[in-house]
Amino acid sequence: MRSYKLIAPAKINLYLEIIGDRSDGYHELVMILQSIDLADEIEIHSLSSETIHVHCNHPQVPTDKSNLVYRAAELMVKRFPEAFTKHGGVDITVHKHIPVAAGLAGGSTNAAAVLVGIDLLWNLGLTQTEIEELGSTLGSDVPFCVAGGTVIATGRGEQLSPLPSLDHIYIVLGKYRSLEVSTAWAYKNYRQEYGSTYLRDTNDLASRAAAVHSGGIVKAIVEKDAVAIAQKLHNDLEKVVLPSYSQVLHLRELFASQPGVIGTMMSGSGPSVFALCTSQEQAEKIQQQVRQTIPDEDLELFVTRTITHGIQVVGNG
Ligand code: ATP
Numbered sequence: 001m002r003s004y005k006l007i008a009p010a011k012i013n014l015y016l017e018i019i020g021d022r023s024d025g026y027h028e029l030v031m032i033l034q035s036i037d038l039a040d041e042i043e044i045h046s047l048s049s050e051t052i053h054v055h056c057n058h059p060q061v062p063t064d065k066s067n068l069v070y071r072a073a074e075l076m077v078k079r080f081p082e083a084f085t086k087h088g089g090v091d092i093t094v095h096k097h098i099p100v101a102a103g104l105a106g107g108s109t110n111a112a113a114v115l116v117g118i119d120l121l122w123n124l125g126l127t128q129t130e131i132e133e134l135g136s137t138l139g140s141d142v143p144f145c146v147a148g149g150t151v152i153a154t155g156r157g158e159q160l161s162p163l164p165s166l167d168h169i170y171i172v173l174g175k176y177r178s179l180e181v182s183t184a185w186a187y188k189n190y191r192q193e194y195g196s197t198y199l200r201d202t203n204d205l206a207s208r209a210a211a212v213h214s215g216g217i218v219k220a221i222v223e224k225d226a227v228a229i230a231q232k233l234h235n236d237l238e239k240v241v242l243p244s245y246s247q248v249l250h251l252r253e254l255f256a257s258q259p260g261v262i263g264t265m266m267s268g269s270g271p272s273v274f275a276l277c278t279s280q281e282q283a284e285k286i287q288q289q290v291r292q293t294i295p296d297e298d299l300e301l302f303v304t305r306t307i308t309h310g311i312q313v314v315g316n317g
Contacts (some may be wrong), residue, residue, distance in 0.1 A: 001045055001047070001048070002022075002045070002046045002121055002123060002143075002316070002317065003043060003044060003045040003046070003121075003316065003317045004043070004044050004117045004120055004121060004313055004315070004316045005041065005042070005043050005044075005315035005316070006042045006043075006044070006117050006311055006312065006313050006314065007039045007040075007113075007117060007224060007309060007311070007314055008039055008040045008041070008042055008098075008110050008112065008145070008311055009035045009036060009037060009038065009039040009109060009145075009148055009309070009310060009311075010035075010036050010038045010039065010104040010105060010106060010109060011033045011034060011035055011036065011066050011104060011105045011109070011141065011144065011145065011148070011263075011267075011268050012033075012034050012036055012173070012267040012268075012272075012274050013031055013032065013033060013034075013103070013235055013265070013268050014032040014033075014034050014233055014265075015030070015031060015032035015212065015217055015218065015222075015232070015233065015234050015235070016029065016030075016031045016228065016234065016235040016237060016268065017029065017030045017031070017208075017212065017234060017236055018187075018190060018194075018198070018236045018237075019198065019199055019205055019208045019209070020198045020199055020205050021131045021191070021195070021198055022099075022156065024155040024156075025176070026140065026193070027156065027187055027191075028154075028155065028156070028205050029153070029154065029155070029156060029157050030138065030152070030153075030154055030208065031153045031154075031157055032145045032150070032151070032152055032153075032163070032207050032212075032213045032218075032221070033141075033151050033153050033157075034149075034150050034166060034218060034306055035074075035148035035149055035150075035306070035307045035308070035309065035310055036104075036112045036173075036304045036305065036306060037108075037171065037304050037305050037306075037307045038097060038104070038167075038304045039097060039098065039301055040094055040095060040096050040097055040098050040109065040110055040113075041092070041095040041314075042069070042092065042094055042104065042110060042113040042114065042117065043090075043092070043093040043095075043118040043274075044090055044091070044092050044118065044121060044184055045090065045091040046087055046088050046089070046091075046121055047088050047090060047091050048087040048088050048092060049089055050084060050085065050088060050089050051089040051102045052070060052073045052074060052077070052089055052090055052092070052118075053089075053090070053091045054069050054073075054076040054078050054091065054092050054093075054248060055091075055092070055093045055094070055245065056069075056093070056094040056096060057094070057095055058094075058100060058150045059095055060100045060101070061094065061096060061100055061125040065293045067094075067110075068106075068107040068108065068110055068111040068138060068139065068142075069092050069094055069107075069110045069111060071111065071138055071141075072110075072112075072114035072115050072118075072135075072138055073090050073114055073118060074133075075115075075134060075137065075138060076114075076118040076119075076122075078216050079134065080122060080124060082093065083122040083123075083124060084122075085095075086122075086275070087121060087122045087123075087141060090117075090118060090121065091186070092114060092116075092117075094110055097186075099171040099175040099177070099272065099300055100174045100180075101180040101181070101182075102180075102267070102268075102270075102272040103181070103183075103266065103267040103268030103270045103271065103273065104175075104267060104268070104271050104272055105141040105144075105145055105268070107139070107147050108135075108138075108139050108140075108141035108142045108144075109145040109311070110206035110311065111135065111138050111139065111142050111145075112135055112142050112143075112145035112146045112306075112311050113145075114130075115134055115135055115142075115146070115309045116131060116146065116313070117313075119131060119185075119317070120313065124137075124148075126231070126271075128146060128147055131146050131224075131309075132146050132147075132158075132160070134267065135158075135174040135251065136158040137291070140156045140157035140158050140161060141157055143156075143158045143160060144157070144160055144310070145310050146164075146309065146310050146311055147309070147310045148307070148308075148309050149162060149165045149223060149308050149309060149310065149312070150162070150163045150164065150165050150166045150306070150308075150309025151163060152212070152213060152218065154209045154214075159240065162182065162227045162293075163218065163221050163222070163277075164221060164222055164224070165308035166221060166224065166226075166306045167305075167306060167307065167308050168195050168282045168305055168306065168309075169226050169229075169276055169305060169306040170276075170277045170278075170279060170282070170283040170303065170304075170305050171274050171276055171277065171283065171284045171303070171304050171305060171306070172255065172261075172274065172275045172277060172283050172287050172290070172301065172302070172303055172304075173267075173272055173274045173275075173301070173303075173304055174251050174255070174272065174273050174274075174290065174300065174301050174302075175211070175271060175272045175273075175299075175300050176247055176248075176251075176271060176298050176299050176300075177298050177299075177300055178298050179245065179247060179248070179271045180271070180299075181241055181245065181269050181270045181271045182269075183268070183269040184238045185269075186240055186241055186270070187237075187269070189240040189313055190236065190237060190240045190242075193239070193240060194236075194239065196220055197241040213308070215232075216228070216232045217229060217232035217233075217234070217283075218243070220232055226262060226276060227262050228280075229263070229276070230262035230263025230276045231262075231263060231266055233263045233264070233265040233276075234264050234265070235265050235267075235268075237266065237268070237269050237270065238265070238266050238270075241266060241270040241271065242266070243267065244298065246272055247274060247298075248266065248270055250272045251273050251294070251299070252265075254290055254306035255273060255275035255290065256275070256307050258275065258286045258289055258290070260277050260278050260279070260282035260283075260285065260286060261275040261276070261277055261286060262276050262277065262278060263275070263276045264276070280303070280305070283303045284303055287301050287303050288304075
């Protein structure tokens with residue numbers, strides 16, 4: 001029986017702007033997505049029987065058909081039935097380190113790892129673009145998670161255009177374990193409160209995306225200027241999530257008040273909040289400082305950093 005072990009990194013949003021509605025119920029977005037070294041491990045073993053099994057060490061993550069990992073494997077079975085018959089089923093184990101329902105694309109990156117892993121297991125020889133296209137049918141963040149790095153994402157988040165990669169910007173990231181924000185809730189509330197201000201003309205959508213592309217944050221990324229990037233962080237969803245979740249707002253304010261923090265923002269639809277820091281030492285100091293101020297064990301704090309890759313194969317047998 002063959003097997004692969006893969007690393008599936010989380011992402012943060014350095015930028016998230018909602019620029020319009022779509023007829024499919026999603027929103028037109030301009031995002032800058034960034035991979036970080038906080039990652040899950042995925043092990044995929046081939047099985048002699050034609051079945052899919054999923055295991056996960058995290059109690060909040062389902063192992064049935066609602067797991068994105070299961071859905072990724074099922075998609076591969078549907079698209080490549082002959083390979084399934086030839087090579088057999090898959091047994092997938094997810095070792096979770098990425099907080100769940102956190103705005104960090106945990107499920108999406110797991111699904112991307114399964115697509116990459118099954119491609120190898122079944123010798124399909126798919127290109128990165130083909131894997132990304134398969135991923136886009138599972139979720140908007142899945143295509144980005146395949147190659148990761150630093151990317152400007154438009155459409156519903158699946159149209160990717162790479163930016164120069166940002167390595168080694170240190171980050172402190174916080175998430176309350178018991179706090180989950182539904183992505184659907186955040187977008188629905190945003191639409192209700194701010195929907196009338198959307199740009200609805202497709203030409204305007206294109207020019208808005210182009211404006212972000214030629215704007216301050218992309219310039220700062222190209223120049224690898226961490227301080228300038230930190231000053232240009234943006235997330236429209238903060239407008240609806242922060243007023244409803246006082247713990248998230250408080251954590252963000254606490255991060256912002258720490259010496260050595262150059263910028264802070266909520267990731268995706270939250271409730272994760274991150275702070276960009278001047279150095280690893282500073283990030284570790286800030287983690288300790290915040291831990292002393294909020295000793296609540298419900299608050300998970302991580303020191304992490306920006307990385308230049310998405311899914312990585314780290315072992316095979
Ligand atoms: P995004 O940033 O893409 O919106 P997220 O980080 O907010 O995603 P996830 O961690 O992917 O959210 O979890 C969202 C929901 O999906 C959870 O309620 C969880 O139970 C479910 N889920 C299904 N499969 C997985 C998986 N493999 N890992 C984590 N959660 C999963």
